[in-house]
Amino acid sequence: MSLRLFLAVVMLAWATAPLAGEARVAVAANFTLAMRALAPRFEQASGHRLVVSTGSTGKLYAQILHGAPYDVFLAADRERPRLLEKAGRASGRFTYAIGRLALWARQSEDPQAQLRSGSFRRLAIANPKTAPYGKAAIQVLRRLGLYPAVAKxxxxxxxxxxARQFVSTGNAELGLVALAQVLDTTPDHVWPIPPMLHDPVRQDAVLLARGRRHPAAVAFLEFLRSEAARRIIRQQGYATAGNHPRDRP
Amino acid sequence: MNPEWQAVWLTFKLALSTTLILLVLGTPLAWWLARSVSTWKELVGSLVTLPLVLPPTVLGFYLLIALGPEGPIGGLTESLGIGPLAFTFPGLVVGSVIYSLPFVVQPIRNAFEALGDRPLEVAATLRSGPIERFFRIALPLARPGFLSGAILGFAHTVGEFGVVLMIGGNIPGETRVLSVAIYDHVEALEWRQAHWLSGGMVLFGFAVVLIMSLLEKRLRRIGA
Incomplete structure (x- = not known):
């Protein structure tokens, strides 16, 4: 192959990247398992392919602001998608899931009693500054009146x-994590936090500026609104808009 | 104390403790690696160098398991009544000692190797015993190696990030070191603080490299 032809091929590959039918999705860490259930359904039905990156909502948001090549953002809050929309970098915001916290103990059969009695050394939570589930965890501790006692x-x-991994490796006895993350564990070790103890974690999705050109991204968001997807999301431990006890649109 | 200075102080404390421990543990190890004719030598030498090539995540992952209540180190500390080491300052010291091991041992080993047999043999003919030879001949002559080992170990521990992120738990005053504090600020879009800390790190790093090269030059002149 002549050099010129080779260069032409490279340029062409460059120009069409990412391949048509591929969408890059930035997903808040709590939604990882649900995404694993959703992605194959979508890919089978549509023929598109999804490339998934996970992280804390705060980190993903900062990356998107600085030009990270994502097409869709599934955040764990409403605030960051709203800010992206305001900055003209995203559109079509909607709530795809409403999350709930759970207290998870690796050993105790009664996590709630363990938390209240203070018979533990470490309680793992997500970073309240960057992760909405961390913020909700602080809310729970404050409303239970336990925050000053457990802050240290x-x-x-x-x-x-x-945060979940800290508990599963045994390095923390308790963790305030997303209910969706501990559905597959022994139910006795999980205390689903009553909805009145924290504001529902409304998680919004947006189409990012880069995704407007990609049919796969638009199709995925459409799929996310479908009843089929909403059913899977509910099976994964979330409520969906209109299905939450405290949801008043 | 304000949280930024707390992170600076904590990082300093971590780097200092790690360097001191490594100098104490690393010196006999480097001596053995330099002088031994054992077949195990290269095997141990490779183990010592290993943290240099491993991603910090590998160390972090194994440490997290080892320090947990069911891991070997966690089981030991538990039975000693110390409790688990993850998310504690001593836990970070354990991680940093492993992480920075090659940076301290290697320069000291090189210095010991560069000594050769001759000065020690001469001392032996003057009836100096093995312990006296080590402290009065080998240690002073290997001083440049100790100096660069200490500086490199200290600086490398200051720059540690991945391991701390995995076993630290981001606790202010306990495990929230500089690199983690910067990461946290950037994620939270608190750029002013991130700039202060990052700028300080750049100056610190530059100073370390400069001091290293100046010292090396001076020591070479003295040696010549």
Missing amino acids: RLVIGENVGQ
């Missing part, structure tokens, strides 16, 4: 996924 025993995961 908090260990902060970079995102809610790391």
